[in-house]
Amino acid sequence: MLMISSECEENKKKTKLLALFKNPTKVDVINIAWPVLVELLLSSLFGMIDMMMLGRISDNSLAAASVAAVGITNQPLFIGLSLIQALNVGGTAMVARYLGSNQSDRIETTLKHIMLLSLLMLAIPLSILGIIFTDSIMNFMGAQADTLQAGRYYFKIIMVGFVFQSLNMSISAALRGIGETKIPMKINLKVNFLNVIGNALLIYGYLGFPKLGVTGAGISTALANVIASIFLFSYVIKGKSIVKLNIKKPFKFDKDIIYNLVKIGLPASIEQMVLRTGVLLFVKIVAGLGTVIYAAHQISLNILGLSFQPGQAFGIAASSLVGRSLGANELSKAEDYAKETRRIGSMISTFMAIIFFFFGPQLVRLYSNDPEIIKNASLALKIIALVQPFQSSQFILAGGLRGAGDTFWPLVGTFCGVLLVRVVLAHIFVNIMGLGLAGAWMAVFVDQFVRWLFVYARFRTGKWKYVKIR
Template identity: 45%
Template sequence: MDASAVISIEASDRKKLRKNVIQIAWPAVTELILISLFGAIDMIMVGRLGAAAITSVGLVNQPIFLIMAVFQALNIGGAAVVSRGIGSKKYSDANSATRHLIIITGMLSIVIIFPAIFTVAGIYRFMGAEYEVISIGLNYFKIVLVSVIFQNIALSIASVLRASGDTKTPMIINVVSNIINVLMNYLLIFGRMGLPELGVTGAGIGTFLSRVLAFVLLTYLLCSSKGDIKLKLKEIFHWDIKTIKKIVRIGMPSAMEQFVLRSGNLIFVRVVSGLGTAVYAAHQISVSVLSLSFTSGMAFGMAASTLIGQSLGAEKRTLAEEYGKETRHLGSIIATIIGVIFFIFSKQIAGLFSNDIEVIQNTSGVLKVIALIQPFQSSQLILAGALRGAGDTKWPLYSTIAGIWGIRITVAYVLVVGFKLGLMGAWLGICVDQILRYFILFWRFKGGHWKYVKI
């Protein structure tokens, strides 16, 4: 089987290979860049309310990411099954995986989210928030939690569409919903056009409305689709235990990976929040900027996952490997350019988010660290996406355990608490973490065992 794939690769034009990668990746790159920009704009608006407001919003992210870990894992499992189904032209399998993924995501979201709503104050206290931060963010936290139910289902639909090769539809929907988010945030945070001035709570309402919109549009488009992937509502509760087991089996290592990542970040944030509200505000701004630098790695990782999954479904292993190499090459080039921009304009970027001198100085230093890790960060994200697309989800888990718990938390704690290096010490821990994960995943990808994983 693999010999025919070799012939196919030799006969094909390298430009055609790159064209296929770019065709899948560019909508995802555009989508993630715009979403990150919109997120940065949101943080800029919240930043005008003061350091306590930034912190109240920032502290919400980590526990929500932890809650969402199981759903991200299900998406990875579902997407792997869908891409293999598309590649092998078994469209009924792909549609069955889509149906099961959406209904499981919806039911689990309701079960997990609603109990969490009644514990938001306790979560804030666990994260080390001061009284002012809790009082400002309490309603925001509750509103955003409810919106996560709609967001989870929308993310599931988007993941199967990307797995089928359709990256444009999720891009358009997410860009539109984020434009609505920014607009509503502006109107409700500052009380424009006759609407009440709600501050941080207004930001929560804007987020809720945008996520509901994305959910409605993606559900409608999937139900009315004329493509290979379509959701038939009359079959929504038709269960196939084999499909469920397949999604869970592939997604379980990713669930553990996400749990390790998010729980580790919770402890990491707990260390940073102990440095004070102003320092944590700088940290949160740095995280917002970091999300911009994730875009190329995540987008090309999505492309690698889709193209490798479809290639392996068609039993073209050599083609799958070539797609992995090409996505990493292109993603690294873009990441390096982003790093240069962050390094040169670190102070100017920090000044967009806050006019507090201490916050700007701390953020500017961190952005230089972020700039230096760009090629490693991008490559590890792409290689992880490639392995997940092949169904080899255990090694991204192993790399995350080694990076987050072995390096990030340990180094951050030693440098922040032991050597008193403050925020810079914490981010040096992130830097070493990203480099270690890159080498682990590169070694696994180069070994080639992922090409023979059975789904």
């Protein structure tokens, strides 16, 4: 009897395993999400290696100033990137819808609109402003004198690379809209690998190259963005994908595409402005704790970047699959995709949370041997671990809503969570109660919970299934 029971249990396990891989919803989600997840995780890993290289500069004061300079530069840079990404949200949703409704002929003109609007309205003007007002921006961000001295030229060089980075994001967004996620993954992995090599050569001056420190890291990053642009352009111009780019074909503005981009992209843009404004104010609060504490904060953020990736990857998968399903008028399928992406992404994020909670000091030691940095960043990582379930679920469900073109409620959640909760609580916890870096990250925890509440409540209503585009 025991033998028969054991065989039955074994058969049940095999049946469940087979069902897992035969479930078409899971298969579709994993097929789109895994290349994005690999790309984002390895990009974050390469970014971590960059930060480790700077943190290992022999002069400890210069190392801390270099790490802080990268962190301060990233904040205004992320404002620009987030605005471009918001425009790309509309592009991804539209490309997915057009694919689902068999209107593939509209995909190329959508891509051209996104690229031109990104360049002319955002990337080029913001790049020029960043180069001209470098010192003013870094001072406003709370840079100490040593950070400004170390990072001035890094900032200017990164703003040049920003123009090419915006083009890369637009093409990648269109490719992800049709579920073609492997090409951006392969290209980004190649250029990130080249970036790490370039950093090693230009930061430390290996093989006869000049020893440029953090400025060398900026040159390597900008060149990597240029190379990625060349690869992506070559791919879409060759016409091997549904996403094509015929540069000989005359371009005409399409009022319906502009309408859709404004309808979907405007709330997403405002959301990103709110988010980045809130984060900027938050960073100013943390920067006031001094260069060493800010370096610990930046290392915590760098490690946290790893935990963003499952949510972002499965959020992108949700956008593509939800948009495509709604384009084909398959409403229940769209909801199934959203739920499945959240389920898988949340499992991965929970696993990462356990690592952050129990192995924080070991992770931080990869960046720095400074006891003060290790102590503060390790404590921050424990709080980050508690953030994970809400952060991942919020990212993924918001991705599904954006794929449907429903970008208003993620905006409301971000406004309340970041501006009304994170900034206010960070000021109270850090400046009034004196809780230091731990207080700042406690504010982040409450912010993520509030944003999750708004997005989850909107998803439960099901009204996002009926958003129309032209």
